[in-house]
Amino acid sequence: MTPIQECIRNKKVGSKPIWFMRQAGRYLPEFRKIRKLNKNFIKLCLDVNLSSKITLQPLKRFDLDAAIIFSDILMVPYGLGQEVIFKKNFGPELNSLNLETISEIKDSEFSKKLLPVYKSIKKVSKSKLVNDKDLIGFVGAPWTLLVYMINKCSPKRNLNKKFFKDKILIKETFEILDKFLKIHIKNQIKNGATIIQIFDSWAGLLENKYIEDYIYDRTLKLVNFIKSYKVPVICFPREIKNYEKYCKIIKPDVINIDYKTNPEKIIKKTDIVVQGGLDPKFLLTDKEKLKIEAKRYLDIFKDHPYIFNLGHGVLPKTNPQMLDYLIKFVKGYY
Numbered sequence: 388m389t390p391i392q393e394c395i396r397n398k399k400v401g402s403k404p405i406w407f408m409r410q411a412g413r414y415l416p417e418f419r420k421i422r423k424l425n426k427n428f429i430k431l432c433l434d435v436n437l438s439s440k441i442t443l444q445p446l447k448r449f450d451l452d453a454a455i456i457f458s459d460i461l462m463v464p465y466g467l468g469q470e471v472i473f474k475k476n477f478g479p480e481l482n483s484l485n486l487e488t489i490s491e492i493k494d495s496e497f498s499k500k501l502l503p504v505y506k507s508i509k510k511v512s513k514s515k516l517v518n519d520k521d522l523i524g525f526v527g528a529p530w531t532l533l534v535y536m537i538n539k540c541s542p543k544r545n546l547n548k549k550f551f552k553d554k555i556l557i558k559e560t561f562e563i564l565d566k567f568l569k570i571h572i573k574n575q576i577k578n579g580a581t582i583i584q585i586f587d588s589w590a591g592l593l594e595n596k597y598i599e600d601y602i603y604d605r606t607l608k609l610v611n612f613i614k615s616y617k618v619p620v621i622c623f624p625r626e627i628k629n630y631e632k633y634c635k636i637i638k639p640d641v642i643n644i645d646y647k648t649n650p651e652k653i654i655k656k657t658d659i660v661v662q663g664g665l666d667p668k669f670l671l672t673d674k675e676k677l678k679i680e681a682k683r684y685l686d687i688f689k690d691h692p693y694i695f696n697l698g699h700g701v702l703p704k705t706n707p708q709m710l711d712y713l714i715k716f717v718k719g720y721y
């Protein structure tokens with residue numbers, strides 16, 4: 388069994404497995420080199436040779452316990468026929484959501500559009516570099532995808548609250564997402580993903596009165612679907628106000644905490660396996676500060692099954708040597 392599966396299935400404590408959100412990305416010069424020659428981000432995700440190569444880049448450098456497939460949560464709206472472009476210094480930009488068009492998309496058409504993602508998963512799963520390691524597939528949570536699809540750009544730029552009023556648009560989009568996220572998850576598992584992570588990056592934006600309908604109900608459907616394949620599911624409801632309640636209702640196999648969540652409080656309230664937490668900004672400081680902060684997490688989770696990771700993705704300004712230092716420190720701690 389892989390170190391991560393031991394931690395999740397056997398609730399193993401002791402040495403902590405480790406991987407990083409955004410471990411393949413802009414902080415790596417070898418990624419930037421490929422990115423420079425491939426200006427179209429979606430096209431890059433759909434290039435089987437390049438996306439599998441990028442997925443494996445961090446595993447060539449570091450002693451990590453998992454690979455995460457190089458793709459994006461916005462590949463699902465793309466697969467549904469909503470145009471997505473990634474603009475430099477702006478982020479993603481989507482065109483208007485046309486319910487009629489996306490309701491007509493057929494399962495086979497969607498799977499065909501995203502076929503290179505599945506081929507890339509298959510290719511990576513056969514690589515020696517992931518022998519005895521996990522290969523993480525992922526999806527955006529329905530709520531977070533709805534935000535991008537209706538808002539058409541990152542809500543950190545501006546969130547058009549007007550759309551909360553269109554209940555029909557919201558309900559129908561959720562129904563379509565439920566169907567196609569399940570297809571996307573199934574295709575990833577069938578091609579070699581051994582764990583699925585659900586990213587709910589904008590969980591913290593939602594008003595309490597909508598949480599039940601837009602986060603709990605919708606996410607639970609996906610979590611139960613993933614569990615039916617006997618594949619572990621990690622949930623990351625970033626900045627959600629009540630992590631304990633989320634765990635109680637959703638019951639993911641693993642809960643990823645953000646850096647604002649108090650790690651001590653979380654283990655008092657739940658026996659679910661925990662992942663992450665460390666503020667990625669510590670990787671921009673110095674080794675001594677980074678070590679103290681990493682040690683804090685390792686000590687808190689000494690007797691609790693814990694997968695070492697961050698409280699959000701690796702930042703583009705991170706020096707890869709700091710990541711190397713952190714991995715060696717975590718691996719050598721117990």
Ligand code: 1CP
Nearest residue numbers: 408409410411412455456457458459460478541586588700
């Ligand atoms: O070179 C570049 O400009 C690309 C930067 C980049 C990368 C490396 C984007 C654009 N996406 C990715 C890959 C990616 N995205 C992965 C790959 C695997 C890995 O982790 O190494 C994953 C898991 C994601 C998931 C993702 N995409 C999320 C959820 C996690 C999070 O960061 O909160 C979100 C919100 C996105 C949307 C997205 N993709 C990229 C951008 C700039 C954004 C928008 C972020 C925002 O709204 O602020």
